[in-house]
Amino acid sequence: MTDAGELRRRTQELLAAHPPAETERLDFLRARFDAGLAWVHYPQGLGGLGAPRSLQTVVDAELEAAGAPDNDPRRIGIGLGMAAPTILKYGTEEQKRRFLRPLWTGEEVWCQLFSEPGAGSDLAALGTRAVREGDGWLVNGQKVWTSSAHVARWAILIARTDPDVPKHQGITYFVCDMTDPGVEVRPLRQITGEAEFNEVFLTGVRIPDAHRLGEVGDGWRVAQTTLNNERVAIGGMRLPREGGMIGPVSRTWRERPELRTPDLHQRLLGLWVEAEVARFTGERLRQQLTVGQPGPEGAGMKLAFARLNQEISGLEVELRGEEGLLYDDWTMRRPELVDFTGRDAGYRYLRSKGNSIEGGTSEVLLNIVAERVLGLPAEPRTDKDVAWKDLAR
Amino acid sequence: MTDLLYSEEEEALRAAVRDLLTDHCAPADVITRAESGAPHDLALWKLLAEGMGLAGLLVPEERGGQGASAREAAVVLEELGRAVAPVPYLTSAVVATEALLACGDGELLGRLASGRTIGALAVGLHSAPDAAFATVRVENGSLHGELTGIADAAAADVLLVPADDGALYAVTADTVAVTPQPSLDLTRPLATVTLAGAPGRRLGDAGPAVRRALRAAAGLLASEQLGVADWALTETVRYLKERKQFNRPVGGFQALKHRLAQLWLEVVSLRAAARAAADALASGEDTDITVAVTQAYAAPVAVHATEEALQLHGGIGMTWEHPVHLYLKRAKADSIAYGTAGAHRSALAGLVDLQAP
Numbered sequence: 001m002t003d004a005g006e007l008r009r010r011t012q013e014l015l016a017a018h019p020p021a022e023t024e025r026l027d028f029l030r031a032r033f034d035a036g037l038a039w040v041h042y043p044q045g046l047g048g049l050g051a052p053r054s055l056q057t058v059v060d061a062e063l064e065a066a067g068a069p070d071n072d073p074r075r076i077g078i079g080l081g082m083a084a085p086t087i088l089k090y091g092t093e094e095q096k097r098r099f100l101r102p103l104w105t106g107e108e109v110w111c112q113l114f115s116e117p118g119a120g121s122d123l124a125a126l127g128t129r130a131v132r133e134g135d136g137w138l139v140n141g142q143k144v145w146t147s148s149a150h151v152a153r154w155a156i157l158i159a160r161t162d163p164d165v166p167k168h169q170g171i172t173y174f175v176c177d178m179t180d181p182g183v184e185v186r187p188l189r190q191i192t193g194e195a196e197f198n199e200v201f202l203t204g205v206r207i208p209d210a211h212r213l214g215e216v217g218d219g220w221r222v223a224q225t226t227l228n229n230e231r232v233a234i235g236g237m238r239l240p241r242e243g244g245m246i247g248p249v250s251r252t253w254r255e256r257p258e259l260r261t262p263d264l265h266q267r268l269l270g271l272w273v274e275a276e277v278a279r280f281t282g283e284r285l286r287q288q289l290t291v292g293q294p295g296p297e298g299a300g301m302k303l304a305f306a307r308l309n310q311e312i313s314g315l316e317v318e319l320r321g322e323e324g325l326l327y328d329d330w331t332m333r334r335p336e337l338v339d340f341t342g343r344d345a346g347y348r349y350l351r352s353k354g355n356s357i358e359g360g361t362s363e364v365l366l367n368i369v370a371e372r373v374l375g376l377p378a379e380p381r382t383d384k385d386v387a388w389k390d391l392a393r
Numbered sequence: 394m395t396d397l398l399y400s401e402e403e404e405a406l407r408a409a410v411r412d413l414l415t416d417h418c419a420p421a422d423v424i425t426r427a428e429s430g431a432p433h434d435l436a437l438w439k440l441l442a443e444g445m446g447l448a449g450l451l452v453p454e455e456r457g458g459q460g461a462s463a464r465e466a467a468v469v470l471e472e473l474g475r476a477v478a479p480v481p482y483l484t485s486a487v488v489a490t491e492a493l494l495a496c497g498d499g500e501l502l503g504r505l506a507s508g509r510t511i512g513a514l515a516v517g518l519h520s521a522p523d524a525a526f527a528t529v530r531v532e533n534g535s536l537h538g539e540l541t542g543i544a545d546a547a548a549a550d551v552l553l554v555p556a557d558d559g560a561l562y563a564v565t566a567d568t569v570a571v572t573p574q575p576s577l578d579l580t581r582p583l584a585t586v587t588l589a590g591a592p593g594r595r596l597g598d599a600g601p602a603v604r605r606a607l608r609a610a611a612g613l614l615a616s617e618q619l620g621v622a623d624w625a626l627t628e629t630v631r632y633l634k635e636r637k638q639f640n641r642p643v644g645g646f647q648a649l650k651h652r653l654a655q656l657w658l659e660v661v662s663l664r665a666a667a668r669a670a671a672d673a674l675a676s677g678e679d680t681d682i683t684v685a686v687t688q689a690y691a692a693p694v695a696v697h698a699t700e701e702a703l704q705l706h707g708g709i710g711m712t713w714e715h716p717v718h719l720y721l722k723r724a725k726a727d728s729i730a731y732g733t734a735g736a737h738r739s740a741l742a743g744l745v746d747l748q749a750p
Contacts, residue, residue: 250747265742269741269747287398300661304662363651369658370651370654374650
């Protein structure tokens with residue numbers, strides 16, 4: 001069993017062999033992966049040591065203190081948070097060995113080809129087709145809301161391989177090469193003016209069968225691993241008081257007494273209270289996870305943050321009065337990182353509108369809470385036993 | 394950071410209190426008792442206070458108590474709220490006890506901790522921790538005046554009375570006139586206390602004692618509100634799985650599922666806030682802000698939960714026979730008790746420097 005002392009010893013060995021000040025960033029990250037200190041809960045040989053996940057903080061703290069470079073996790077969040085756990089669970093030995101190391105070091109960026117124009121909340125209705133051709137697959141279709149597609153080397157992709165069975169049964173999970181000539185990435189401009197996401201058109205894309213994850217027709221189950229990890233990633237951050245969206249508006253209130261009105265004061269205080277309680281709720285969830293009693297609160301955190309972000313940023317636009325009528329910049333850009341609290345109040349207001357849509361709409365999440373947490377009856381399903389090709393669309 | 398979980402001991406305490414209340418505090422009996430002229434259940438109080446030693450949780454062992462903390466008292470209050478139990482726990486074992494702890498009074502504190510004496514702070518239930526409060530006159534060494542809105546005064550053996558000389562006095566109940574006031578909350582009734590030359594024993598300065606008592610009350614009331622809200626949610630979910638209309642369980646309609654899911658989120662958030670307040674009171678860290686945040690959040694959630702419970706029960710929720718009205722009345726009264734949400738938000742404005750225009 002690898003304990004904290006052992007991890008500290010191994011980390012110091014890594015630092016001695018590859019002093020951060022004298023080592024290229026990428027060389028250091030590769031050495032860290034090979035030493036099993038990338039993600040200690042992963043297996044040996046795949047960047048880990050089979051140690052408890054909670055001990056990662058021991059390694060991270062030692063490395064941070066030594067000034068070691070990190071793998072810029074925000075830039076490669078989809079790879080780390082979604083692709084990697086799915087590859088680890090369903091990938092072949094060869095796939096794990098090929099993909100995980102450059103994924104973790106950030107040499108290869110990943111994106112996710114799941115949502116489609118006709119398959120949003122009802123993701124399992126997706127229509128992108130993958131047809132067998134020789135020892136591989138030929139893929140045609142359109143995906144949407146793909147962040148990082150324009151910089152990604154690989155994508156995790158779900159596509160329909162059998163239209164003659166009910167929708168959940170005919171899906172297969174693939175790794176798609178984003179450099180394939182049949183992949184076309186177009187920026188999708190959103191209401192903020194920038195294009196954080198893309199549309200991805202797949203036209204005659206060839207995927208070798210060796211890049212299939214899991215069995216043919218088992219893609220929906222494989223995708224659950226990806227999606228469950230997405231929900232773990234959302235709302236998992238520990239924030240100080242006023243650490244979220246409530247911070248900027250509180251600072252504006254303090255610095256700009258001329259903007260204050262009694263109505264805004266009451267609303268600000270109400271939202272400040274809610275933001276602080278949401279922080280307690282997130283902290284309680286984390287404490288439950290630490291002692292191994294995961295609570296169902298996770299489903300609720302995303303709901304709470306979506307509404308709060310929208311209300312708080314909306315209040316801030318109003319608070320700014322005449323300035324609230326202006327907007328910092330409508331220039332079309334393709335940012336690599338999403339920053340919900342970056343830029344001006346107007347941007348925050350518009351960007352936060354997406355918080356109740358992305359990663360599961362608030363309406364779908366309320367259904368999930370009602371059915372899985374409260375045990376209320378499921379929605380009537382008319383699509384369960386119908387072949388995908390016969391569904392209304 | 395703050396420990397927001399329940400320890401094993403706290404869970405064991407909860408289980409013991411819940412078992413006792415299941416056996417001795419049935420909703421139908423609470424409704425009957427509310428109109429009986431003796432609304433407090435003193436037999437249940439005896440079991441909780443003397444039998445289980447719960448009245449002395451906040452009192453150090455060397456002064457006759459259990460030497461526990463606000464965390465444990467909070468767990469007891471959650472269960473008492475869940476049962477809308479008509480016992481003077483919050484008023485005697487928390488509010489009066491905290492006032493006596495502030496005054497450093499030993500003798501009376503020990504008696505309250507044992508549960509054999511019930512105390513009540515003679516400050517109106519609506520008073521926020523930092524608000525002004527009414528006092529009685531000191532004339533020739535005895536106390537004169539009338540104080541209204543005193544919760545659980547009818548059950549009290551001793552009243553802690555603030556006077557116009559700035560002191561807090563202990564006054565035995567048989568030297569004053571206690572007149573019940575018809576109260577919105579049937580299970581925590583108010584009374585007028587009239588003093589016509591009553592003798593009092595000086596305990597200490599009233600200001601700090603009242604402030605400390607009401608701050609603890611506002612913080613721990615959130616746990617009672619959590620119990621009330623959790624009952625409302627649990628009972629409504631249970632009922633809507635059973636109740637059928639249009640050949641379906643009513644709980645399967647999405648409009649209602651979403652309302653219940655939303656309520657669940659509020660209750661989950663209230664649990665975290667109530668734990669934060671209890672822990673802050675126990676540790677003395679960041680207490681003023683945490684209590685103000687928690688009580689500003691808790692009151693509307695408990696009211697919303699019980700209002701939803703009534704509406705989603707349909708007609709049966711409007712009957713005197715169904716207990717949901719006891720919870721609605723408690724939740725609504727609690728939203729005024731120890732300061733409204735608005736009063737706590739105003740306090741917060743000063744505490745976190747978000748000043749009024």
